[in-house]
Amino acid sequence: MQMKEIASLVHTTPRTIRFYEEKGLISPYKSANHYRQFDEGHVEKLRVILALREVGMSTSQIRETLEDQHAIDHHLNRQRSVLYSEWLEMKDMITTIDEMVKSCDKASHSLYEKASILKDLKKKRKRWHDRWNFDSQADSYDRDLKTEGYGFNIHxxxxxxLAEAVRLIDAGMGEVGADIGIGTGNLGSQFLSKGVSVIGVDQSNEMLQKCSEKFPSIDVRNGHFLALxxxxxxxxxxxxxxxxxHVEEEEKQLAVEEMDRVLAHRGRIVIADLMFENEADRKRVLEKLASEGNLEAVRAIEDEWYANRSQLIHALEQLGYIVSVHQYSDILHLVYAEKE
Ligand SMILES: C[S@@+](CC[C@H](N)C(=O)[O-])C[C@H]1O[C@@H](n2cnc3c(N)ncnc32)[C@H](O)[C@@H]1O
Known part of the structure; x- marks a missing residue:
């Protein structure tokens, strides 16, 4: 078929098709008289290109997707994560404009102050990056869990x-739950047998891939704590x-606010993690480890951001949650929060 015919078939213009040709996304045959000729394969490909453009992918992202079409879910997942980040940034900007409009004080310093808070928020949402290379850990993660590390074993x-987290959440049939930093799915998957739809969020595509292989019914989503x-x-x-x-202490409050944003009425949260009761407790544990000569453990703790549990509880209570805690060791705690 010729240009006009294919353009009308896929509801686009010849100009658009020529643009994709220039970008190397589609290569029509050329007839003896140099007219472009298309076949069914071109129609299929154009439909994919147009669909991916519609959800905001750039031509270079589309090229990557076309080259690796069996990984289309991976590319869509990545694009969804980008769009969520952009959407949240827009929401933050609109909220700031609302505050500027509502405020009686339109003095330059007041506007500037509100804009600075917004700038800081944008920066926080964007700056997180994976210093630990979780992608490279995905294959061995489940095996490594069983290996003892340091003088104390973080696992x-x-x-x-994990069992206590499941018990406390007490999920009911038909509920939707999100497991953030799901990794290979060891916690999130425990809700599947209860008739729950599980969404697994993780910043590592390899972890998500592993999770999908183990538990195909989990809806895996690329994203991070500060822009769910x-x-x-x-x-x-x-x-x-x-x-x-893995989130800096000063950003944990934003992580909690993000959880609160996505939770429906009477939502519940379980945070099972490495943390200390407070700053004094952190000091005590680190001193104890150092006095035992366990410097490897000290270095490992200092490389991450074990939460200050009392600050975490405070952030949750400020948002109206009733909080209870369970402690398993010097470093392992579980925080359960339920909205009043
Ligand atoms: C130690 S693994 C824990 C996996 C699983 N939750 C478990 O209990 O076995 C940490 C996981 O959190 C993810 N992660 C770390 N920081 C994150 C962030 N800021 N946002 C989303 N996921 C994150 C990592 O990619 C990794 O899969």
């Missing part, structure tokens, strides 16, 4: 704390295990 009580790829009030509960300590 001691692992099964126990979830709509407002769209989940009944949130769990997260061994993940929040």
């Amino acid at each position: 001691a009580h692992y099964e126990e704390v 790829p979830l709509m407002d009030q769209s989940v009944d509960f949130i769990t997260t295990s061994y993940a929040l300590h």
